[in-house]
Amino acid sequence: MHQSVVVGDLSEREILARISARTGIADTAIVGPGDDAAVLAVRGALVATTDTLVEGPDFRREWSDGYSLGWKSAAVNLADIAAMGARPAALLVALAVPNDTPIDYVERIADGLREACDELAPGCAVVGGDLTQTSALTVAVTALGSTEDRPAVLRSGARAGDTVAIAGDVGVAARGLDVLFDRFDGSAPRLDELGAEDRRAVERQLRPVPPLALGVAAAEAGATAMMDVSDGLALDAMRLATASDVTIDLVWNALGDHPSTALRGGEDHALLATFAGRIPDGFRAIGRVVEAGEAPLLVDGASYEGEAGWDPYRDWQAPGGPVGWSA
């Protein structure tokens, strides 16, 4: 039987050479990997965020191959850059891996990082990183972007009268997680056993495809507020409403075929934005901003009483989950 090479079999130099051969070159890079730090030319203000995936609370290795883990690590961070109306420029990746991790798995993480950048944010690439040994596989990614000549779009700018709009899937990744728990708890997902919709949902849970280019488009169209929907549309809409000191009133019938799943689903990393005027192509209206009332979130004018969103303690059945102070 083929004995696979694991991280502990190789020197640090060999592992890094294998990774950096796969991570591409950022358009903004003046100095890439290999010196004490990367050097980038950014235009306008710098936008920066960090988000970590830890095995157990954030992913399971039987569900996520290395490629999916790398892809998701990039996508969730790039979505936070796009949600500021900024253009993603570069990633830094702190990888901590157990010694018994197959080197193929680590190489596939690098492939997933690169391909997520190429597909979702062309010109963006990994410009630096760090490799450490640990007992719990951990991928900590920092994403950097630039506002270019636009102001950053904050959560706090929504005003009564604005239209609430969304770009990207809502509820698809949540459905995918339900399918994984219901059908494949403890095993690898067998996609060929699934119908088309469930299969796509699982794929989106493992490799989300946030509409990153629409972040810049929203900023150019004058979005008054924007955020990445990472913890559920209901919970994140409440956060945007609270930050802006307004109430958001969503229209149930505008939330697609499965409105309750859409309201609790977050891991699609849709972009939630408010506009005083025209909504740019790619966004769809789902409600409006009204004066702050008793509840931050209404659905069809009534206070929202449903499940508020992603709770890793409840939904993931693991001892914790990710939160961010820039989330």
Add this chain to the structure above:
Amino acid sequence: MHQSVVVGDLSEREILARISARTGIADTAIVGPGDDAAVLAVRGALVATTDTLVEGPDFRREWSDGYSLGWKSAAVNLADIAAMGARPAALLVALAVPNDTPIDYVERIADGLREACDELAPGCAVVGGDLTQTSALTVAVTALGSTEDRPAVLRSGARAGDTVAIAGDVGVAARGLDVLFDRFDGSAPRLDELGAEDRRAVERQLRPVPPLALGVAAAEAGATAMMDVSDGLALDAMRLATASDVTIDLVWNALGDHPSTALRGGEDHALLATFAGRIPDGFRAIGRVVEAGEAPLLVDGASYEGEAGWDPYRDWQAPGGPVGWSA
């Protein structure tokens, strides 16, 4: 007996509130923690690096209190920014902590991060971060800085005839690690049992004090090459020589009272630089750059045959150690 509050007793929101109350405000911050990403005004090119400390390979909790861990996490990353001749601007911190970690320990990490910034790089502060549950306490820090109106100083610019100079301690932190292993393996360091020099060495191992302001000073003085000495003066001098395609010839008698410890010691995060002209205040000459020969490193004109530097597999007696693709 007082039962201390642990991370698992608190909600994510409570923990983040406790951390962000302690981390200060960066001078360059336009938008700090609380939105999808931080927004910073940087002047010149952006410099970015990431470095992770994992319990076991990189630190031991019986030796490092939370404050020391936070301090060191900041200092080692800020040193990489300074080594590019850049001014540190901001940190992002991905914290992954076991549920049974006392909240006091986490708060002290935040204190150490803030005070290292205040003392070593005034104006720099934590601008964002992420908190996750894990089994292995992990602090992944990304440091950002700006070149302002100067070019970045790379490892590759040293030329024959340049003077080799260093700023900051070399070998002190390595001596401190020796003391910790020899005297306190498995226990907390009892500093009052130590003489003054050993005590200072342990303190510097746990809370290094790299000469960060001298990074900008070196760039302003026209340093031709520079790097952070993180893995030992001998090993890092070889790396600089190789990147520049030259040989470095060090003077044994210029390496302080313990030249062999200086050559293998790295965790002080001294700044190693080369200058074609005047050496700025704070640096001291330790050798010269010569045409590339067979060996990248000479000491008093002879090929260096000693211990090359920090090897976490050998020196730390743990299953791994940190390396970086921007190291």
